[in-house]
Amino acid sequence: MNKIKNIFAFAIISILLYSCGSSSSTEVDNFDHEAQALIDNDTLVQFLKKHYFDASTKTVTTLVDGETALYDDAKLKSMSITENEIDYTLYYYVNTVGSPTIDKGNPTVMDSVFVNYDGQRIVDTESISDSFDSNDGIWLTLNAVIRGWSHGFTNFKGGDNITDNGPITYENGGKGILFIPSGLAYANIGSGSIAANECLLFYIDLYDFVKGTDHDNDGVASINEDADGNGEPRDDDTDLDGVPNYFDTDDDGDGVLTINEDANKDGNPANDFSDTNNPTLPDYLNPDIK
Ligand SMILES: [Ca+2]
Ligand SMILES: [Ca+2]
Ligand SMILES: [Ca+2]
Ligand SMILES: [Ca+2]
Numbered sequence: 001m002n003k004i005k006n007i008f009a010f011a012i013i014s015i016l017l018y019s020c021g022s023s024s025s026t027e028v029d030n031f032d033h034e035a036q037a038l039i040d041n042d043t044l045v046q047f048l049k050k051h052y053f054d055a056s057t058k059t060v061t062t063l064v065d066g067e068t069a070l071y072d073d074a075k076l077k078s079m080s081i082t083e084n085e086i087d088y089t090l091y092y093y094v095n096t097v098g099s100p101t102i103d104k105g106n107p108t109v110m111d112s113v114f115v116n117y118d119g120q121r122i123v124d125t126e127s128i129s130d131s132f133d134s135n136d137g138i139w140l141t142l143n144a145v146i147r148g149w150s151h152g153f154t155n156f157k158g159g160d161n162i163t164d165n166g167p168i169t170y171e172n173g174g175k176g177i178l179f180i181p182s183g184l185a186y187a188n189i190g191s192g193s194i195a196a197n198e199c200l201l202f203y204i205d206l207y208d209f210v211k212g213t214d215h216d217n218d219g220v221a222s223i224n225e226d227a228d229g230n231g232e233p234r235d236d237d238t239d240l241d242g243v244p245n246y247f248d249t250d251d252d253g254d255g256v257l258t259i260n261e262d263a264n265k266d267g268n269p270a271n272d273f274s275d276t277n278n279p280t281l282p283d284y285l286n287p288d289i290k
Contacts, residue, residue: 029188031188033084033086033187034086036183036188037086037087037183039197040088040182040183040197041088043124043125043199044089044179044199045071046125047122047125047179048069048091048179049069049072050062050126051069051070052064052068052069052070053070053073053075053093053177060128060201062126070093073093075093075094075095076091076093077094077155078090078092079092079151081147081151083147086183088181088183089181090151090152090178090179090180090181090184091178091179092152092176092177092179093177093179094156094174094176095175095176096174096175097157098156098157098158098159098173099172100159100160100172100173102160103157104157104211105211106155106156106157107158107206107209107211108142108154108223109142109143109150109151110141110142110143110215110221110222110223110233110246111141111142111211111212111222111223112139112140112141112142112209113139113141113142113153113158113207113208113209113210114137114158114170114206114207115135115138115140115153116135116136116138116205116207117133117134117135117138117203117204117205118131118202118203119131119132119133119134119200119202119203120201120202121193121194121198121199121200122179122198122199122200123198129193132192137207141213141215142154143215143222143233146180146184146185146200147184147185148184148185148200148202149178149180149202151184153204153209155174156173156175156176156206157206158170158173159171159173159174159206159208160172161207170205170208173205173206173207173208174205174206175206176203176204177201177202178200178201178204179200179201180199180200180202181199182196182197182198185198185200186198215246216246216247216258217249217259218248218249218258218269219258219259219262219267219269219270220258220268220269220284222246225244225246227245227251227285233246238251238252239252239287240253241253252284252285252286252287254286254287254289254290258284261282261283261284261289269282269284270282272284275288
């Protein structure tokens with residue numbers, strides 16, 4: 001299992017990579033991301049009012065008489081997401097949450113997922129592009145994709161692997177559609193055929209995920225490598241060496257690997273507190289304890 005998790009850590013795919021420069025560019029560019037978030041939400045709401053889910057073709061289709069607009073469809077949900085201090089609404093359509101035989105719960109924004117996806121650009125409130133990218137069966141790690149994905153997939157459950165001497169096959173996994181504002185996708189930069197400030201639509205299946213994905217194999221799940229407790233493990237770098245804790249095998253930089261700072265030897269370095277002067281700081285984040 002550990003070996004597999006390591007492989008996942010590097011199974012990062014180019015098109016869906018969230019540009020590392022994006023969050024910093026928010027601070028240095030003069031673009032009004034907050035205003036764009038409002039524009040995008042208007043676009044998405046209007047789009048959802050003008051389209052419906054056609055169950056026969058399983059596609060988002062221009063609304064016709066007698067059908068229920070996505071916006072009024074009980075299967076359409078939304079979630080509020082704050083990124084870079086800007087509030088966004090992510091809309092997602094739930095064909096099925098997923099009903100796996102063994103229920104592992106839902107992935108976190110730091111977990112590795114095995115998915116199917118097919119993306120289209122929301123050109124305007126009345127039209128969508130052809131598919132710009134698709135992949136049926138790819139491992140990704142949710143901390144390193146567009147934020148609309150990171151959060152969107154957490155609403156679904158993985159399925160059951162029923163592979164039997166043939167191609168890898170899953171059933172009972174979550175299935176839905178994500179409607180993503182540009183600020184949770186490629187923002188005012190765009191990517192390839194995706195224009196700046198373009199909202200996106202993705203048909204998705206969540207086939208499987210690694211519960212408690214541990215990118216650096218140090219015994220602490222990536223979602224829990226959030227030393228400052230702000231809900232964002234990507235911004236924690238205890239030893240300030242430029243490698244975030246979730247990717248750093250020696251979080252406090254004291255020369256002892258985190259996995260070896262496990263005084264009680266229970267496999268979890270996060271519950272060892274040996275410093276009587278600092279009893280709430282776990283040893284692996286405390287350079288005074290080696
Ligand atoms: Ca870890
Ligand atoms: Ca944090
Ligand atoms: Ca570090
Ligand atoms: Ca250490």
